Amino acid sequence: MFFFEKPSAMRQLQRFFRSPSTVCVAAEGHLLTAQEPGDVRPEWKPWHFDALPIALDTIPVACGQGRSGQSHAPKIAAIRQALAGVERVIVATDPGREGSMIAWEVLEHLGYRGRIDRLRLGALDEVSIRRAFAQMAAEPESGERDYAAYLEALCRQYEDWHLGLNGTRAVSLRLRPPAFREPWRFGGVQTPTLALLADLERRIRDFVPRDFHKVALPVTVEDGAELVLWHAPKERIFDPAEAEAIRAAACSWRGPLAVEQKDVRRAPPKLFSKDTLARRCAKRFGWDPQVTARHAQDLYDRGFLSYPRTESEHLPESQARDAAAVIAASAAVLGALPVAAPDADEVVIRRGPRGHYVKDPGEHHAIVPLRKAPRPGEVGPEAWRLWELVAKGFLAAHLPDGIDARTTVAAEVATPLGPRRFAVSGSVVTVPGWRALYGAEADADAEAVPGKARRDDEPSAGRLPPVRDGAAAEGGEATVEVSKTEPPRRITRGEMPVVMGRLIDQVEDPQIRRALENPVNPNEPKGLGTAATRDAVLPKLVKSHYVALLGGKDPAIEVTEVGLAFIDAVRRVFPAYGDPVGRAVFESELAEIGRATTRVEATRRADAFRARTRARVEALIEAVAGAERLAVIPGAPPQAGGGPRRAPTAAMVGFATSLAARKGLRLPRGLKSDAAICRAFLDEHAGARAAGPREPAPDGGTSARSPSPAMLRYAASLARQKNLPGLPPEVETDFAACRRFLDAHAGPAEPEGKAAPKRPAGRTDKPKRAPRATAAPRPRRGRSGAENRPPA
Known part of the structure; x- marks a missing residue:
């Protein structure tokens, strides 16, 4: 029996075998779901702190429901009937933990004890399918290793169930301030993710801009050419007296110019992982990452893209021989391109971590097009845009490097503070290479690090006049230009999965960065969650009113006062759950379950993890039980539904402002634009409703x-x-x-x-x-x- 995840994949593979002794079933997603606490024990349904912790050795499951609300019980019954007399099951669900779990949880539930093998379908084109069968035939223990992947997914569900249930109830019952009436939702991944965003939010709010100085020196070369040199060191000049001293010295400068010319090679970008594809689609099209994931999954199911839920940006070296055929198939439907697709002998193969082909790309390789390309009109317009983006990225990865001729003109100026370097650079494209495929978009797609302040651009002037090395020049009237430091950039919705997956880019401490490195696969450092689950974290945070999305095509994420208060409460009681780095390290330990090579070893690791989870839950409940409820919440939750917020009256704002001035309080963010926040502030600090600080x-x-x-x-x-x-x-x-x-x-x-004034006619006193x-x-x-x- 072949066990598929979707009927579309089942139809793709049924072309390859015709046998009366072979049956196929398709689950269409998870058929079983974890039971709610109240369904396990009636006394667990009400929220009572004394009933916590709620802990089970194994979470009971029941038949789930589809999106239409229809029970999956008939599907389970059909699979039970299909299993009758089956000697061997081949799990052919999507590769990855979740795909393994979809099949294994049903087989375990139905008590199947026969042979199980794993068919790993990285893509659904004919070549990939045949390779997957060959790999399964060469790997007699594929089922044993897949059972380990299933146990890892099961342990993730086990932790989510226990932490979400106990943490949400405990924090809501004991720590949540009375002003906030909705539950404070708690999760093993979403809470550290919120902590990461909250730390960035505080850096942004606490940021105080500072003036820094650059010195511009206009120079005239002996042949009459003119240009402007800049003193803009990486260590910014904050002292205006220092800048003035350098400016005054530069005004009298004369001497030789140093000219350096070199060719700079610009390699094409890396291939797409699930997270980087979501980021690019958010930037280009304004798509939510879940929209990107849906279109990519549809293209995979129809055999047009490789498996999309991957964290890798590389391909295995063994697939280098496929590049020419894939490029030819893609170019045939892409239409007129600014650059011709390379012939087989012209395809550029870049190997190594800085290239596109590595020996071991990880569990799943990068997202790439296949030999089967969609014909015009065969897929919807949005799916076509996504496929075209991936196909162009694959083509660019196999085109030559771009080459720029870069010229730097510099002068050394003696100042009272020592010699100072003034310079300017200019670049000219000499070989477009892969950039010819994109035109101006090649530079537009340069990705900045999310959550970081914008880097200072190197002083440049585009095309510089011809200047020979050592040419004599004379300085003119130098000036001091003043700029301001900028706060860190907010993380956007499309960047959120990338940030969770590459937590290492958010830290500066070398020791912490080393802790986040992944010795098993250096190309994939430790992160929060998995590629398959990261898209779902942000919607949960928005639903809980912990964060809000600002405007724009790819909206930035702002942490609300509720989210800040929640993280403060969690860190005060149980700091480990507010530590993103600690969680990333913990997740890497969880991944060890999936790397077990035998069922016995995987079971031993899973049992130890469950015991550790129960101990952590007990420690969390004990810590919350001894903590005090937050007395103040610095704002009010946003209105449910995300509708327009009613502005407070001028009298409310004036009253709140005078109250804050008299009591030395800080007005919460949004008070002057949101009546709910203003009312919560007044209720907390004025009138008989609040005891208020004495x-x-x-x-x-x-x-x-x-x-x-x-x-x-x-x-x-x-x-x-x-x-x-x-x-x-x-x-x-x-x-x-x-x-x-x-x-x-x-x-x-x-x-x-x-005398009493007269009342209007008809009015009764x-x-x-x-x-x-x-x-x-x-x-x-x-x-x-x-x-x-x-x-x-």
């Missing part, structure tokens, strides 16, 4: 709470109306005294000798009602119709 008394204790500005304004208006000499001192400083004053003087009686006993009482309307009251 102001320190001179004796070191705490004094009575101060009245709000609205109460004081109302009390002052009453004093004027009743001709009182002024407010007693205690009314201005003591909340209770101010309350008593308002209760005593807010009655309906008017001051003696003062009603006795005025004293304001309710709240921290921010509602003053009565003045008879002129004007209002003097605190914000609603």
